[in-house]
Amino acid sequence: MFRGLFAWLWGWVRWLGLRFAALMVGLVLFYSMINPPTTWTIVAETRQHPGTARQWTRYHDIAPVMIRSVVAAEDANFCNHWGFDMTEIRKVVASGSSRGASTLSQQTAKNVYLWQGRSWPRKVLETAYTPLIEALWSKRRIVEVYLNVAEFGPGVFGIHAAARHHFGTTPDKLTTRQAAALASILPAPKSRRPDTGSRRTRAIADGAATIARDGRDRCPGLSLRENAC
Incomplete structure (x- = not known):
């Protein structure tokens, strides 16, 4: 009796698991071609902070220095990993530090498909989504989506809104210091401001x-020098 019940339950778990996995793959494939119209974070935050109107900016319309800056600030080994930076993870474990070693791919998975905050369910889903994104998206697509959904201040989402809100310019005209200043606030966009003269910006x-x-600014399918592939 118990063996039959276990087999029945396992069958249902496997059925649900396979369909959930298929749904995840479908969502990742979908956003490899279609720009995410919004995210859970954007919907939640813009209710409290209407902020600056968001507008999608194509990869080729973002200054190369902005892309280099966000890679340097958030994931210097972006071109050399498959979604998880094992070198940085080992360093964090060895040092006993509480700081994270989250890559741009992981942050994109969290920002596009999941929710903010720390919880095991979210971390497990992030860990599942990350290799799918690396496998089905190009490095260029990861950077493009990340910069278009990242928060650059309360209610300020995406590089177009960030460039306009903080510096009154467009993403393609950002200077070296402006780009570095925008990248400097990404770990804590609600509390930091883009200071072009700060130590972190420099x-x-x-x-x-x-x-x-x-x-390290070059990887297959991505050129951080000329924004050309």
Whole structure:
């Protein structure tokens, strides 16, 4: 009796699991071609902070220095990993630090498909979505989507709104310091402001120049130098 009940339950779990996995793959494939119209975070936050109107900006219309800056600030090994930066993860574990080692791919998975906050269910789903995104999207697509859904201040979502709100310009005209300043607020967009003269901004600008020199700004399907593939 119990064996039959277990087999029945396992059959249902497997049936649901396979369909849930198929749904995840379908959603990732869908957004590889279609721009996400909104996200759970954008919907929740814009209710409290109407902010600046969001407008999608194509990868080719974003200044190369902005892309280099966000990679330098958030994921310097972006071109060299498959979604998880094992080198950084090992460093964090070895140091016993509480800081994260989240990659741009992981942050994109969280921002596009999931919700904010710390919880095991969200982390498990993020871990499942990340390799799917790496497998089905190009590196260029990951950067493009990330910069168009990232929060750059209360109610300010996407690089177009960020450039206009903070510097009165467009994403293609951002200067080196402006790009680094915008990247500097990404870890804490609600509490930080883009200061073009801050130590963190200068460090990110230096980091962007470093990854350009040592070749970490180039990976298959993505050129952080010319925004051309």
